[in-house]
Amino acid sequence: MTIKTKKNIEPLVMTDEEKWNAVVARDAKADGKFFYSVKTTGIYCMPSCRSRAPLRKNVSFYDTVVAAEKAGFRACKRCRPTGPSRTELHEAAIAKACRLIENAEQLPTLEQLAKAAAMAPYYFHRKFRAITGVTPKDYAMAHRSQRMRKKLTQSETVTEAIYDAGFNSNGRFYAISTEALGMTPTKYRKGGVGEQIRFAVGECSLGAILVAMSEKGVCAISFGDDPNSLVCDLQDQFPKADLVGGDKKFEKTVAQVVGFIEAPHIGMTLPLDVRGTAFQLRVWQALKKIPFGETVTYSDVAERIGEPKAVRAVAQACGSNRLAVAIPCHRVLRSNGELSGYRWGVERKQALLTREQGKN
Numbered sequence: 001m002t003i004k005t006k007k008n009i010e011p012l013v014m015t016d017e018e019k020w021n022a023v024v025a026r027d028a029k030a031d032g033k034f035f036y037s038v039k040t041t042g043i044y045c046m047p048s049c050r051s052r053a054p055l056r057k058n059v060s061f062y063d064t065v066v067a068a069e070k071a072g073f074r075a076c077k078r079c080r081p082t083g084p085s086r087t088e089l090h091e092a093a094i095a096k097a098c099r100l101i102e103n104a105e106q107l108p109t110l111e112q113l114a115k116a117a118a119m120a121p122y123y124f125h126r127k128f129r130a131i132t133g134v135t136p137k138d139y140a141m142a143h144r145s146q147r148m149r150k151k152l153t154q155s156e157t158v159t160e161a162i163y164d165a166g167f168n169s170n171g172r173f174y175a176i177s178t179e180a181l182g183m184t185p186t187k188y189r190k191g192g193v194g195e196q197i198r199f200a201v202g203e204c205s206l207g208a209i210l211v212a213m214s215e216k217g218v219c220a221i222s223f224g225d226d227p228n229s230l231v232c233d234l235q236d237q238f239p240k241a242d243l244v245g246g247d248k249k250f251e252k253t254v255a256q257v258v259g260f261i262e263a264p265h266i267g268m269t270l271p272l273d274v275r276g277t278a279f280q281l282r283v284w285q286a287l288k289k290i291p292f293g294e295t296v297t298y299s300d301v302a303e304r305i306g307e308p309k310a311v312r313a314v315a316q317a318c319g320s321n322r323l324a325v326a327i328p329c330h331r332v333l334r335s336n337g338e339l340s341g342y343r344w345g346v347e348r349k350q351a352l353l354t355r356e357q358g359k360n
Contacts, residue, residue, distance in 0.1 A: 019061050022047045023054075028087055035062045035081055037073040044068035048086060049079035093117035094131045097124070101140045110136060133310050138278040197238055200246035201227040204258045206348045210234060211254045212243075217271030221257060221324045223344040237322065261325055264356050265292060272326055276317075279310075283317035290331045293356045297335045319343055325352065 014022075014034065022030035030047035037044040039058040044065070045051065062068040065075070065082055075082045084092070097113045108116075113136055114124035128136050197219065199212035204223075210230040212220040220237060224230045235243065246254065253270065260268040274284060286304045290296055296304075302314045318329040321343065330349045334340045342349035 016061060019047070020056060020059065023059065026050065031087065035065060035068050036060065037062065037068055037071065042073055043076045044073040044081060045076040046079045046081045046086075049076055051076065051078050090127050091131055093119065094128050097128060097136070098132070098139065101136065107137075107140045129306065130309070133307050133313060134278045134282070138282075142278040195238070195241040196244055197234075197241045198244050198246045198250050199231070199234055200250055200254045201230055202251075202254050202258060204261050206261065206344075206351060209254075209258060209261070211246075211257050212238075213250070213253060214241075214273045216273035218253070218257070218323065218326065219273035219275070220322045221326055222322070223324055223348055257325075261352075264325070264352075268326060270326075272323060274323065274327070276320065279313065280317045280320060283314050284321060284327045284329075287318070287321075287327050287329055287332065290328055293358070295331050295333050295353065297333055297337075298340075299335050301332060315340070331356075 014030075019030070019034050019036065021027075023036055026048045028048040032046075035044050035046060036054075037060045038054040039060070040054070044062065060071070062071065068081075069075075079086070094117065097117050100108055100113060100116055110121050110125060113128075114121040117124050117127075119127065125136065128139075132139055134142065195214065197212050197214050199210060199220070201208060201210045203209065206223050208224050208227045208230060210220065210222045210224070210227070210233075211218065212234055220234055222230055222233065224233075256268065256270060260266060274281065276284065282305045283301060286301050289304075298311045298314045298318070299308070301318075302308050302311045305314075307313070314332075318332055319341065321327050321329045324330075324344055330342060330352045332340075339346050339349055
């Protein structure tokens with residue numbers, strides 16, 4: 001996991017009033033942009049310092065620590081303006097916790113991870129989720145699933161791979177194996193060879209449509225202008241699977257999907273085979289909760305999953321969606337209400353929204 005820091009922040013011109021407001025609010029976002037000194041104490045601090053609020057008449061502002069020290073002030077021992085910021089310390093602690101999770105034979109408890117990060121368990125859990133985008137448990141499961149994928153191709157038996165990946169029992173792994181791998185461990189160990197995916201290409205009002213289904217459920221719904229391109233894209237998504245053209249029975253499944261597209265108010269009850277990272281799954285689950293006929297922004301989705309700063313990551317997760325309409329990423333707009341990119345074309349996104357909002 002890559003941890004971003006706030007080093008090398010570009011200079012930002014702020015008025016003294018804005019700086020004072022940042023000090024009063026203890027705004028960590030202003031750290032590094034300026035420093036303030038307190039005449040009565042002889043110290044200088046970062047805007048987010050948790051020390052007792054000073055009187056405005058005793059405060060002066062400086063762009064650098066050098067300027068503050070040249071004026072005769074010494075660094076605060078609480079906020080340590082000359083050392084790593086509070087945010088950087090948190091990020092370093094969470095990075096350390098991630099390494100502990102990745103290297104542990106058995107998943108450390110929340111209390112153990114919090115102790116290693118020198119934080120209270122609740123506070124650690126909140127900071128871990130804010131920085132990584134997932135909970136410690138989700139991070140651990142995603143990492144172990146990734147390790148499992150690697151071990152399944154290297155170990156002589158599935159059981160050996162399960163224990164090598166850090167699962168302390170077969171039952172514990174098999175309980176989540178299909179969701180984590182998208183297929184049974186034995187099939188994955190063979191590189192996905194033998195996984196059968198049925199598909200068919202049809203026509204709807206939005207152009208060509210491809211519907212594909214694994215043993216678990218519908219795993220792809222895509223639109224396009226060229227049916228051959230849709231099939232090639234499906235092959236790229238599932239390179240080692242056995243792709244089989246749908247029969248008459250499967251055509252009924254395609255008809256259900258097309259019917260849902262043409263009349264979205266009827267809903268769709270087909271089972272889905274959703275494959276993605278822990279973060280993507282959280283985003284897609286939030287998308288499925290957007291009421292029919294309504295739209296939200298990427299910021300709204302980020303707020304709903306408890307990650308208000310992860311707007312860009314939310315947009316990327318929407319763009320990675322393979323199940324058009326079933327996971328309604330078309331209902332997500334930019335903050336200004338404008339349509340943004342859509343995997344299957346902005347025109348189709350607009351058509352879907354118009355249809356759902358009863359404007360056609």
